[in-house]
Amino acid sequence: MTLPQILGRLRQVKPLGSGGFAEVWLYHDPVLDSPVAVKVLSAQWTQADDIRERFLQEARFLRSVDSPHVVSVHDIGETPTGAPYFVMAYADAGSVAELIAQHPQGMPAPLVADLVTQAASGLDALHARSVIHRDVKPANILLTGGSDGRLRAMVADLGVARALDQHSEVTRQIGTPAYMAPEQFDESLPIDHRADVRSLGAVAWAMFAGRSPAPALTVVSRVPDLGTVAAVPATVSAVIMRALEPRAEDRWPDAGSFASALTAAAEGRAVAVPPPSEASTVLRSPGPAQSTPMPPPPPQPQQRPASRRRGAVLVAAAVGIALVLGGAATWFVTRGGPAEDPANGEETAGAKPVSGAETAAVRFVDALQAGDCEAAGLYIPDLDDPAAWDCTDDANGGDGFYYHILDDLDADGERRVEDLGDGLFRVVWVDQGYVNMQRQEDTLFKVQQVVCC
Known part of the structure; x- marks a missing residue:
């Protein structure tokens, strides 16, 4: 999203970062002669009423909390294109x-x-x-x-x-x-x-x-x-x-x-650390993942030059379950936003999400293309340094199980949503690949299968 150079009395300086739902920009307040951070809801979410309301609730709540150790909100507004934003304290030393x-x-x-x-x-x-x-x-x-x-x-x-x-x-x-x-x-x-x-x-x-x-x-x-x-x-x-x-x-x-x-x-002082109690809480070991029959795949996408083609990839996930595939454990559950009826095979106009399943799939793809393996929920659990693993790296320890929703996928390309029944939706990037999303309840989905490029 490109924010205006002038936002009220604020003057734009530079972008600071972005996440799954919002972007943060550095602005300067000439009246107070101080930097401020402007958090704006990302363009793809401005029409999602529940996400928009959650964003505004965050701003209102932060404004009401009186603590120097909770980021403060100074103002709230809307850009000329209708994207809500709020102005907050600038963290000049990072995170x-x-x-x-x-x-x-x-x-x-x-x-x-x-x-x-x-x-x-x-x-x-x-x-x-x-x-x-x-x-x-x-x-x-x-x-x-x-x-x-x-x-x-x-x-x-x-x-x-x-x-x-x-x-x-x-x-x-x-x-x-x-x-x-x-x-x-x-x-x-x-x-x-x-x-x-x-x-x-x-x-x-x-x-x-x-x-x-x-x-x-x-x-x-x-x-x-x-x-x-x-x-x-x-x-x-x-x-x-x-x-x-x-x-x-x-x-x-x-x-x-x-x-x-x-x-x-x-400080080297003695501290009494009580041992675990004999509490009655039962921590349940997750049972085996339930197998869901996969429908036949759609026609193969158009081939690309050999140097740019990627293999098919299966990404399975479940709430609270680590599913091991070729040495890699994956976890991904995402909220999909409004759960309107899917497009029933029709191409999605303007590549804007029209269903909760599509919203969830787009969020997953965005995380991978940003190289944010943690946000995508992908892990190999037994590495000495799990945080250092790059889920988008072909090398990936040589275990032959790779994730390839990278440069080969035009994330802004045409999409359509197919309702496969039993809460399973296929989000198809036309002529490129698809992501299968299994509805859990309401707007919660899990990534079940990815075939790409």
Whole structure:
């Protein structure tokens, strides 16, 4: 999306980044002589009423939270083309994700404890308003520099946040798998503020390890003990591992308690870390994936020059299930947006999504083409450094299982949606390939098969 050079009194400077739903641009406020960040809903979502409303709710809620450690919103508006945006504080020092990238051997304990404490303060402010963030990760903890040289952390991006009493089964699995709590994968378990405690623990683990932890692909998955991957005191490791306990009742009771314990451990003080309780919560091991008969494939797409052709790829996924194929485990569940009737084989006008299945498929393709394997939910779980694996790399460890929705696919090309029955939809990029999407419930879909290029 190209934003206007002049937005109200703001003057455009440069783009800062983009995600699955929004773009962020740097603008300058000449009246206050200060930089601001403008977050605008991406063009493909402006006509999706539920996504648009979620975007506006995020802005209104951020405006209402009084905490220096939650990103502040100054204004809200709409571009001349009808895209909603809001103006927020500019994080001139980047994010914790960038800090982790700058410290592949891990960050100093005092800095980790300080940033975790600040982020915990922001999360506690959200929890006091009965809101769970549900996507706490390094990229969503923004940083700004102070006059004293100390970094100030601000929790941002509440696009998937939910009120404690309003989250639904449709949205509970949305997030970033490497940082999500196990209960987000298991509909039998309640979700409360301790899901964010677990995610903050994963962020702290990543800050010390220099990389993100492997995702909790099942509800009984455990993150490797921090002491086995980073040179940290045993007490520091114990504090973080308690935050990462699979059962919510075994974690620190709130973000502030976790931060206080981590600060004490980082300073070399004694910390009492209670052992896991004998709680009655049953963490269910996922059963085997149910086999869904696949319909016959459509006619082969037109051939391209041999140097540009890619092989067919199967991408299977399920809620809370790690399905191993040729050594690669994959997980991807996405919310598809409005669930209008599919196009029944008719080509999609203007390449704009017309159904929830198409919206979900487009989001998956966008993530792969951006090289964002984490957003696409693709992993190989047994690597020494899962976060370093590039799911779009032909080399891929030589296991012969590759993902190829790359340069060969014109993501803006003509599309059509085919209803195959039993909740299965085929989203076809005309003459290129297709993605099969299986409806889970309402607007939640899982990627079931990809054949491309």
